[in-house]
Amino acid sequence: MQSIFGIHEQALKVRTMRAELLANNLANADTPNFKARDLDWRAMLSQSKDELQMVPSGKPDLVRTNPRHIAASADFTTSDFLKYRMPTQPALDGNTVETHIEKAQFMENAMQQQATLDFIDGKIKGIRGALIGK
Amino acid sequence: MSMFHVLDISATGMHVQTVRLNTIASNMANVDSISSNAKDTYRAKEPVFQTIMDEETGRPTGGVKIKEIVENQAPLKMEYNPNHPMANKDGYIFRPNVNVVEEMANMLDASRTYETNIQVMNTSKQLLLRTLQLGK
Numbered sequence: 001m002q003s004i005f006g007i008h009e010q011a012l013k014v015r016t017m018r019a020e021l022l023a024n025n026l027a028n029a030d031t032p033n034f035k036a037r038d039l040d041w042r043a044m045l046s047q048s049k050d051e052l053q054m055v056p057s058g059k060p061d062l063v064r065t066n067p068r069h070i071a072a073s074a075d076f077t078t079s080d081f082l083k084y085r086m087p088t089q090p091a092l093d094g095n096t097v098e099t100h101i102e103k104a105q106f107m108e109n110a111m112q113q114q115a116t117l118d119f120i121d122g123k124i125k126g127i128r129g130a131l132i133g134k
Numbered sequence: 135m136s137m138f139h140v141l142d143i144s145a146t147g148m149h150v151q152t153v154r155l156n157t158i159a160s161n162m163a164n165v166d167s168i169s170s171n172a173k174d175t176y177r178a179k180e181p182v183f184q185t186i187m188d189e190e191t192g193r194p195t196g197g198v199k200i201k202e203i204v205e206n207q208a209p210l211k212m213e214y215n216p217n218h219p220m221a222n223k224d225g226y227i228f229r230p231n232v233n234v235v236e237e238m239a240n241m242l243d244a245s246r247t248y249e250t251n252i253q254v255m256n257t258s259k260q261l262l263l264r265t266l267q268l269g270k
Contacts, residue, residue, distance in 0.1 A: 012265075016137065019261070023140045023254045024185075027147025027198045029247050030154075031183040099250060110257045117264045124269035 004127065008119045010048035014041050015113040022106040025085075025097050033094035036085040036102065044081045137265070140258045146186065146197030147251040153200055154181050154244045161232045168229055170222045176230040178206035178237075206231055 003009045018039045028034040062072045087096040157179045169175040181203050186196030208231045216225030 016140075019258060020140045020143060023143045023147075023258070024197060026247075026250050026254055027143050027150075028183070028185050029147075029250065030150075030243070031185055031198055034183075034185050099247075103250065103253075106254060106257070110261060113261050114264065117261070117268065121268055128269065 005120050005123055007045065007049055007052060008116050008123070011045060011116045012113070012120065014039065014044050014048075015109055015116060018109050019106070019113065021082075022102055022109060025102045026099065026106065029095070029097045029099050029102075031095060031097075034097060035095075036087070036097045038083055038085055038105065040081040040083050137262065141255060141262075143197040144251045144255040144258070146199060148248055148255075150181065150183055150198050150200055151244045151248040151251070153203075155241065155248075157181055157203060158237050158241045158244065161230075161237050162234065164230055165232045165234060166229070168218070168220050168227050170220045170227060172210055172228055175210050175228040176232070177210070178208075178230065178232045179203050180206060 018041055021037055021039055025036045025038075028036075062069075064071065085096055085098075085101075087098060088101075089098065090096060161178045164176040167176045182201045183198050184201035186199050188196050210231050211229035212226050213229060214225055215221055215227050218227050221227050
């Protein structure tokens with residue numbers, strides 16, 4: 001179903017998820033052997049965009065041996081887009097969290113989330129205006 | 135997936151740093167706890183952190199916890215001081231293996247990480263409030 005919010009609904013989901021991951025990296029800044037992770041949100045969003053525009057995706061789908069079978073395909077899971085961060089200065093305890101990088105990424109994500117919220121808010125206000133007839 | 139999970143994660147981060155600050159305070163307070171044998175002497179304590187893994191998804195999104203608190207096994211400082219009331223029969227007293235400079239550096243690191251978690255919490259709080267305000 002086409003959402004009235006378009007890509008922004010997915011974008012908000014992706015950015016909330018990414019905020020959690022980055023918060024987790026920052027919380028584990030002193031955990032031995034912890035590997036920092038991040039979400040490949042560009043790939044995730046372009047995937048959602050393709051879905052919205054009904055572009056056939058590269059998703060693994062079921063083989064249909066009978067014309068009356070219903071088409072079905074496996075959903076991409078978050079873990080397909082979950083990547084490990086390459087550290088610029090690896091630490092002796094095996095931890096790959098670089099606080100300054102994580103903080104910068106978190107801030108970037110917060111701004112993007114703010115923008116997404118603004119887009120959704122604008123959409124809601126527009127529709128409400130149309131309904132009220134002002 | 136809860137909307138407020140990010141706050142829980144930062145809370146665990148703040149909690150472990152508080153425990154770390156507590157052990158540092160304990161180490162600093164006991165820096166002159168003299169004893170007459172090696173067994174009873176205070177040893178510097180240090181927490182070991184561990185990531186909480188999400189049971190359902192296997193994703194490391196659960197924050198951080200204290201795995202254990204270990205004692206520093208570095209040799210104790212033996213000092214020849216036969217006039218000390220705690221001296222053993224050979225005239226030695228034992229001082230804890232607390233390294234004050236190391237503890238101070240640790241304290242700075244702990245307080246910085248604590249601050250980072252507060253900042254994450256604050257930013258998330260603002261975004262969540264904006265989300266709740268959508269369409270108002």
